[in-house]
Amino acid sequence: MSHDRLRPAATALASELATRLGCEWVAIGFVEDRFCRVVALSHGGIGEGGSDTLKVFGAAMDEALDQAATVVFPQPPDRPPRIVLAHDELLRTRGGGVCTIPIAVGHELVGAVLFQFSEPVSSPAADIADWEHAVALLGPVLYFMRDRERPLRRRMGDRFRQLRARLRAPDNVRWRVGLSAAGVVLAGLLFAPVEYRIGGNARVEGEIQRVLVAPVDGFLKQSLVRPGDRVKVGQVLAELAEQDLQLEHNRWASELAQHENAYAAAMARADRTQLVISQARADEARAQLALVDEQLGRTRIEAPFDGVVIRGDLSQSLGSPVQRGDVLLTVAPRERFRVIVEVDERDIGRVRLGQPGSLALSALPWDTLAVTVARITPMATAVEGRNVFEVEARLDAQPDTLRPGLRGVARIAVGREPLLWAWTHRLVEWLRLGAWSWLGV
Structure with missing residues (x-):
C-alpha cells in the first residue's frame, strides 16, 4: 500500500513473499484477454527474465485458473490430483518445486501468484493454507489497483463480458427472457413512428388590436x-x-x-x-x-x-x-384571439398551414387548448440569442378565462417520425453542420 501504481506494488509484494518463504522466484499475474499475463517478479526480475520465461509462468497460472484450485508440483501425496502439464514444463529446465494459487475477487478468478522453490515443496498443508489466506487478502488489493490504471474502454469491456457470462448462467433464464423482451419493446419504441411535435414559446393576442x-x-x-x-x-x-x-x-x-x-x-x-x-x-x-x-x-x-x-x-x-x-x-376584442408561436429556425421548414397543435398556458396549466396553424411569418426575428419565426395559430375553442397577453408553450404536430430520430436528429444536424463548416464537405 506504500506504492501508488500496480507494478511497483506487485513487485514489492512478490519480493516480500520470496524473502519470507525462501522462494527462488515469486510471480504475480492477472488475466488479460482470457490469458494470464505476468505483471511482476520478485526483486524486480521482470526486466531480466525473457519473454519465454514469462510465457511459461503464465501458462502455469492459466493451468491453476482453469482448475480453480491451488496446484502444487511435484504433487504431495496428501493433496488431490491435479492437471500439471504446464507446471511440469516449467520445472523441466529449472527443477525444484512450484505452487500456484489463484486470486479470486468475488466469484471470479482474476489472476494468480506462482511460488517457485529450488527444492520440491515439502511444506505442510497448514503452511499452504496460510499462503492461500495471504493471497486471498492481498490479491484483490492489487487487482483493484490494476483496474484503476486500465483504460476506460477495457474496463467497460470487462464489465460487459462479466454481465454476459452471468446472463449465460443456467440459473438466469428468466433474466435472459426478460431482457430479450425488454430489448424487443425498446426497439419497437425507438423505431416505430410516433407523432412528432415541435414547440416554442407562445403568447395570446387579440385578433385585432387597435392602438389609440x-x-x-x-x-x-x-x-x-x-x-x-x-x-x-x-x-x-x-x-x-x-x-x-x-x-x-x-x-x-x-x-x-x-x-x-x-x-x-x-x-x-x-x-x-x-x-x-x-x-x-x-x-x-x-x-x-x-x-x-x-x-x-x-x-x-x-x-x-x-x-x-x-x-x-x-x-x-x-x-x-x-x-x-x-x-x-x-x-383588443374580448372574444376573438390569436396565438403567436415562436418556432426555431431549425424547425420552421416542417411547419405547414392547417397543421394541428396544442397550447398550454402558464395561467391555465391544468388544461390545453387546441390550435391550428393559420399563417407563417416569412421573416425571422432574434429572440434571446436565437432566430425564431412567428407562426400565427387559430384557437379551435376560446374559453371565458382567456385573456390577451397570456403566455405559455405551444406544440405543433408536423408528422410521424421514429422516437430514436426525434431524440438524436438535433445532434446529427449539429455534427453535419460542424463537419461542413470545419472541413468544407
Whole structure:
C-alpha cells in the first residue's frame, strides 16, 4: 500500500513473499484477454527474465485458473490430483518445486501468484493454507489497483463480458427472457413512428388590436380606464385638455367676424379689391375654425369596438403633455384571439398551414387548448440569442378565462417520425453542420 501504481506494488509484494518463504522466484499475474499475463517478479526480475520465461509462468497460472484450485508440483501425496502439464514444463529446465494459487475477487478468478522453490515443496498443508489466506487478502488489493490504471474502454469491456457470462448462467433464464423482451419493446419504441411535435414559446393576442394615439398636441386631462377594463363601442376612455384649443377657436372666430365686417363694408363702398381680399381672408378663417372644431371633437378618445384595454395605464400621467401620434391606449376584442408561436429556425421548414397543435398556458396549466396553424411569418426575428419565426395559430375553442397577453408553450404536430430520430436528429444536424463548416464537405 506504500506504492501508488500496480507494478511497483506487485513487485514489492512478490519480493516480500520470496524473502519470507525462501522462494527462488515469486510471480504475480492477472488475466488479460482470457490469458494470464505476468505483471511482476520478485526483486524486480521482470526486466531480466525473457519473454519465454514469462510465457511459461503464465501458462502455469492459466493451468491453476482453469482448475480453480491451488496446484502444487511435484504433487504431495496428501493433496488431490491435479492437471500439471504446464507446471511440469516449467520445472523441466529449472527443477525444484512450484505452487500456484489463484486470486479470486468475488466469484471470479482474476489472476494468480506462482511460488517457485529450488527444492520440491515439502511444506505442510497448514503452511499452504496460510499462503492461500495471504493471497486471498492481498490479491484483490492489487487487482483493484490494476483496474484503476486500465483504460476506460477495457474496463467497460470487462464489465460487459462479466454481465454476459452471468446472463449465460443456467440459473438466469428468466433474466435472459426478460431482457430479450425488454430489448424487443425498446426497439419497437425507438423505431416505430410516433407523432412528432415541435414547440416554442407562445403568447395570446387579440385578433385585432387597435392602438389609440393622441390626435393633437396637448395635455392629458383625465383617464377613465386602466388595462384589463372592459369597454363598449363609443365609450370615452380618456380626455385631453381643450383650453388651448378653445382659445384657438375664439381667436379664429374673432378674425372671421372681422373679415366678414370688412367684406360688408367693401361691398357697401363697391370696392372690388378690398371685397376680394376680405372674402379670401374670411374663407381662411372659416377653414381654420373648422379645423379647430374638429380637433376639439377629438379630445375625447373613444373605444372603436367592444373589447378590453390591454395596454396603457394613464392614471399616473394626468396633466402631462402629449404630442400628436403618441400611443395612449391599446384595445383588443374580448372574444376573438390569436396565438403567436415562436418556432426555431431549425424547425420552421416542417411547419405547414392547417397543421394541428396544442397550447398550454402558464395561467391555465391544468388544461390545453387546441390550435391550428393559420399563417407563417416569412421573416425571422432574434429572440434571446436565437432566430425564431412567428407562426400565427387559430384557437379551435376560446374559453371565458382567456385573456390577451397570456403566455405559455405551444406544440405543433408536423408528422410521424421514429422516437430514436426525434431524440438524436438535433445532434446529427449539429455534427453535419460542424463537419461542413470545419472541413468544407
